Amino acid sequence: MYIQENLTTTPHEVPGCSWELPDALAEKFYRFGAFAKLVLNDDRSAIADIVEDTERRGAHEKARARKAQERAEQEAEQERARKQAALEKQGVAVMARSMFRSTAAAMSADDVIRCRALAEEWAPGAFAVGDVRTEDGAPYRCCQAHDSTDNPDWNPKAAPALWAPYHGATPETALPWSAPTGAHDLYKAGECMVWTDGSVMRAKRDTNFSPEEAPSDWVAS
Numbered sequence: 001m002y003i004q005e006n007l008t009t010t011p012h013e014v015p016g017c018s019w020e021l022p023d024a025l026a027e028k029f030y031r032f033g034a035f036a037k038l039v040l041n042d043d044r045s046a047i048a049d050i051v052e053d054t055e056r057r058g059a060h061e062k063a064r065a066r067k068a069q070e071r072a073e074q075e076a077e078q079e080r081a082r083k084q085a086a087l088e089k090q091g092v093a094v095m096a097r098s099m100f101r102s103t104a105a106a107m108s109a110d111d112v113i114r115c116r117a118l119a120e121e122w123a124p125g126a127f128a129v130g131d132v133r134t135e136d137g138a139p140y141r142c143c144q145a146h147d148s149t150d151n152p153d154w155n156p157k158a159a160p161a162l163w164a165p166y167h168g169a170t171p172e173t174a175l176p177w178s179a180p181t182g183a184h185d186l187y188k189a190g191e192c193m194v195w196t197d198g199s200v201m202r203a204k205r206d207t208n209f210s211p212e213e214a215p216s217d218w219v220a221s
Helices: 023-035 054-106 109-114
Strands: 002-004 036-040 047-052 132-135 138-142 163-165 192-194 200-203 218-220
Touching: 023 036, 023 047, 023 054, 054 132, 109 138
Parallel strands: none
Antiparallel strands: 002 036, 036 047, 132 138, 138 163, 192 200, 200 218
């Protein structure tokens, strides 16, 4: 009995076959798909039957399962690597934030501004002079020890007597203008700020006044 294997064409286009496939056998052919076996009579004059090539299907399913397993293992390894990288990144970030907290009080204003992403966001609590917190992305230093646990409104913007904004000394570290309230937060000579029109201004001398109030105290930087 002759067997034609691995058929991938339609019944009427099977290589070497010139007969038409009966509807009943065509249904089998389509059902078995690429795993059909065309069984001919001994003299190859007619189709005896179409059967499923279970051996080929089994090999195909094993190969597909093996590929799926390999893919799952690869994805699991990628996920492990991603988690490991995330943990390492988190560890570096924790270490950087810890180092920033311990050294921020001694850092220059420019360095604090550049590293402000490492500072903690302000929240009510006990603070010592030199502590650094951010509010709306701007860094502030504690200039008077206090405990705001029971006073949640003592945030840096609302309590300028307790907190002073940092002033950069370069155009790159200049922050938006913040009106001074006293000697502790005035702009010192050489410090920069971004004025309301977007221009960077540098203080020519220590000043509590804006460019509008005292134009002679400022120069474009």
